Amino acid sequence: MINTHQRCYLDESTRLGSAWPQPRKKPPPRGSQLDPFVEVVDGWLRADLDAPRKQRHTAKRIFDRLLDERDAAGISYRMVRDYVGPRRKEIRVEAGRDPAAVFVPQTHVPGREGEVDFGELVVRLRGELVKCALFCLRLSYSGKSVHRVSATAGQEAFFEGHVHAFDVLGGVPSGKIRYDNLKAAVASVIGFSRQRVEAERWIAFRSHFGIEAFYCQPGIGGAHEKGGVEGQIGWFRRNHLVPIPEVDSLAELNALIEQYDRADDDRRIGGRTHTIGQAFAAEQSMLNPLPSDPFETGRWFCPRVDRYAQVMVRMNRYSVPSRLVGRQVRVLLHASELEVYDGRTVVARHERLVSKGGVRLDLDHYLEVLIRKPGAFPGATALEQARAAGKFTPVHDAWWAAACKAHGDADGTRALIEVLLLHRHMAHQHVVEGIAAALRVGALTADAVALEARKITDQEPVITAEPPGRSALGPAVSSLTERRLRAIQLPPDTRSLPDMDKYDQLLRRGQSSSSRCTQSSRGSRS
Numbered sequence: 001m002i003n004t005h006q007r008c009y010l011d012e013s014t015r016l017g018s019a020w021p022q023p024r025k026k027p028p029p030r031g032s033q034l035d036p037f038v039e040v041v042d043g044w045l046r047a048d049l050d051a052p053r054k055q056r057h058t059a060k061r062i063f064d065r066l067l068d069e070r071d072a073a074g075i076s077y078r079m080v081r082d083y084v085g086p087r088r089k090e091i092r093v094e095a096g097r098d099p100a101a102v103f104v105p106q107t108h109v110p111g112r113e114g115e116v117d118f119g120e121l122v123v124r125l126r127g128e129l130v131k132c133a134l135f136c137l138r139l140s141y142s143g144k145s146v147h148r149v150s151a152t153a154g155q156e157a158f159f160e161g162h163v164h165a166f167d168v169l170g171g172v173p174s175g176k177i178r179y180d181n182l183k184a185a186v187a188s189v190i191g192f193s194r195q196r197v198e199a200e201r202w203i204a205f206r207s208h209f210g211i212e213a214f215y216c217q218p219g220i221g222g223a224h225e226k227g228g229v230e231g232q233i234g235w236f237r238r239n240h241l242v243p244i245p246e247v248d249s250l251a252e253l254n255a256l257i258e259q260y261d262r263a264d265d266d267r268r269i270g271g272r273t274h275t276i277g278q279a280f281a282a283e284q285s286m287l288n289p290l291p292s293d294p295f296e297t298g299r300w301f302c303p304r305v306d307r308y309a310q311v312m313v314r315m316n317r318y319s320v321p322s323r324l325v326g327r328q329v330r331v332l333l334h335a336s337e338l339e340v341y342d343g344r345t346v347v348a349r350h351e352r353l354v355s356k357g358g359v360r361l362d363l364d365h366y367l368e369v370l371i372r373k374p375g376a377f378p379g380a381t382a383l384e385q386a387r388a389a390g391k392f393t394p395v396h397d398a399w400w401a402a403a404c405k406a407h408g409d410a411d412g413t414r415a416l417i418e419v420l421l422l423h424r425h426m427a428h429q430h431v432v433e434g435i436a437a438a439l440r441v442g443a444l445t446a447d448a449v450a451l452e453a454r455k456i457t458d459q460e461p462v463i464t465a466e467p468p469g470r471s472a473l474g475p476a477v478s479s480l481t482e483r484r485l486r487a488i489q490l491p492p493d494t495r496s497l498p499d500m501d502k503y504d505q506l507l508r509r510g511q512s513s514s515s516r517c518t519q520s521s522r523g524s525r526s
Helices: 004-016 035-050 059-069 077-094 155-169 200-209 220-240 250-266 276-286 363-370 381-389 394-407 409-424 428-440 446-459 480-488 501-525
Strands: 114-125 128-139 145-150 176-179 186-189 196-198 212-215 299-301 310-313 316-319 330-333 337-342 345-351
Touching: 035 059, 035 077, 059 077, 114 155, 114 220, 114 250, 128 155, 128 220, 145 155, 145 220, 145 250, 155 200, 176 220, 196 200, 220 250, 250 276, 310 330, 316 345, 363 381, 363 409, 394 409, 394 428, 409 428, 409 446, 428 446
Parallel strands: 114 176, 176 212
Antiparallel strands: 114 128, 128 145, 186 196, 299 330, 310 316, 330 337, 337 345
16 A cells, blocks of 8 residues: 555656756856957967967967957956966867877886986974975886985985985886986076986986986976876875974984885785786896996085184085184085095084074084183083084083082083093993983092993993804903904914023023122122
């Protein structure tokens, strides 16, 4: 039996065609005050097809002509600009002047092609937000990608990213590697062709590794020519670097990124049947081998040390030992660090500053000056940076305050500087523990701190290079000579002990002659 309500429902559904509600109709496009002038604008754009390139209509010129010649008072410049931009390209395609935007599927040969690009990355470095560069090299066949973060996207980072990627991949693509027109590689673009004037160091670098470079079209139009690495950088940033990484150094962040790269080997791209790692295993043997000689990726500078014991490198200042004031030194600048050389000796190492106009100072470089000028120590910029970096600990401050109270400000500060000099020869943690031990017993001299730190050093096991199968941890030793011998692992001495019998005969002969001399002297006196 069908009741009255069911019969009414069936009759209504039969009349509507379906019991489900119909989808909402799309509203018709809204009209624009530019619609009456569309044909006129299209006519001007078509006339531009045969006009000289420098005498074609711009959106501003079309807007002015509409106001002057057509009395189009109700239109705006933005309205004209939004219409002219895409319509100009459509008219050129309709007239056969430009090809249609059609993408052709590509098949990549294993080990032949790769893509390189930089992306931006924000990192919280020691509590401060800084913008860094994310280098990526991606193999086109397997999708295997290698990433590396650096302070800048300069030529040093460009080269170091390649070297790191080639070391991880175990080879170099035998075909083309696609690039943007990066300043690190391209000095200038010649016209609208694919010819480029390359940077001199880049020519040497790619010749060393046998890289065949392919440069994409300038601008956004060439982004699709290396779409694989463009999408890879975005995917990696969204999936591994969100939320913003918090690290103490770029080296720590790069260690995490290497873990992420290895984890991505288990990922499948799109509908591929094999994972990235499986495809790369088949591709790796087809890469060209690496050259036997290394390539120096850093860049040399020869600045002069100013009176503040600092050198200027790329708009930033870095400290060097104060004894080098007024002298010219050599600086080897890398992507994330720099080294300062006095002759062939490395005298300073610094992490590279990300921003411009910064100063990075090492307190150790000023100790010889501060021991003569102890009054400058409390307000020294190097001291504040050492505190921020955790090198000058609260234990140092407590010992300093106690020493100043016992010996006076000047002598107490000099005693602290003598303690800081111990860091040059002993482990930082051992010196800190020695300061704490000396403070507990009220020993407020540098000699007492050195003694306590030495005790702590001797109590720790010595890590030695023992042969396989033997423990590398040796017992604690109190003799410095024994400690050094154990550390360098001299081979055992199997030679026999020297024979001293002949030397004993000389001793007996010397004793007999001396006794004769004694007897003769006694006879002469008698």
